[in-house]
Amino acid sequence: MATGFHEKKEKSLLRLSLFMATVFVFVAFGFALITQSGAILFDGVYSLIPFFMALLTLKVANLVQLPDDDRFHFGYTAIEPTLNLFKSLIIIATCLYAVIDAVNSLFTGGNGAKYGFAMAYGLFATVGCFGVAAFMKFHSKSLRSDLVKVDAHTWLVDGILSASILLGFAIAYFLEKSVYVIYAPYVDPILLIALGLCILPIPGKIMLDSLKEVINKAPPEAVSLVIEKKLKQSLSAVPFEHVEVRISKSGRDIYLLVHIIVDESFGLTTITELDDIRKRSEAIMRQWNPSILMDILFICDPDLAD
Structure with missing residues (x-):
């Protein structure tokens, strides 16, 4: 919550x-x-x-x-x-x-x-x-x-x-x-x-x-673009090819399902490092807008983000 x-x-x-x-x-x-x-x-x-x-x-x-x-x-x-x-x-x-x-x-x-x-x-x-x-x-x-x-x-x-x-x-x-x-x-x-x-x-x-x-309709495109821009800024230290974001608003909460499509230079050795990226990104986003809740997935195959 x-x-x-x-x-x-x-x-x-x-x-x-x-x-x-x-x-x-x-x-x-x-x-x-x-x-x-x-x-x-x-x-x-x-x-x-x-x-x-x-x-x-x-x-x-x-x-x-x-x-x-x-x-x-x-x-x-x-x-x-x-x-x-x-x-x-x-x-x-x-x-x-x-x-x-x-x-x-x-x-x-x-x-x-x-x-x-x-x-x-x-x-x-x-x-x-x-x-x-x-x-x-x-x-x-x-x-x-x-x-x-x-x-x-x-x-x-x-x-x-x-x-x-x-x-x-x-x-x-x-x-x-x-x-x-x-x-x-x-x-x-x-x-x-x-x-x-x-x-x-x-x-x-x-x-x-x-x-x-x-019915979980996505917010207007102008709102989505602002959220996506802020999200990409929070991931500036991550080498990614593309970020796919699905957004829904339910009452006071804005939920983001984020697929980060990483490039070949992305190399981590532990799950803890991925968790640190998630925590840092969510902290930045919630400081900007406390109503945001996030799930972040890291993938290589763009088809998995469809």
């Missing part, structure tokens, strides 16, 4: 997320009951998702710290992108359901709401969500945790959602006080449709990124 990772800090951030999600769930459902607003109800449901996901996330955060064992020969880090994939799918499903429900509401005369109370909720939720997102983003910079990173994105999306709700309710409130009062009931469903469609790309990107890790 990779070292240098701040497990306690990660868990404390995830516990904070769980606590704040609990607060927002109760506040959102309370205001939804008072105001009869579908947008606030959707915001509450969206807050309910991080609540349940945070429970799972804390469990996963404990699992990914465990070393390899007889059941999981490569450790538990693959659970991390799997959970993030599951999170993104739940959020996408919620957004689509909200949009469909709002479209139905538009065709049945809209939805009136108590926009004064709704504005108070929008202000509270906007400040709170952006505050939690900023706090987690700031403290996650020193961590190698996709769990915290995705959680910060989730709170950011919730903040955007709440800010949009606040703006929409302000518009509806002033419409009610004007000659355009007949249009006020349509603000809530229109707002809900706009929010659902605007949010979709964010969990969509998380879903695609997590899926790539789940």
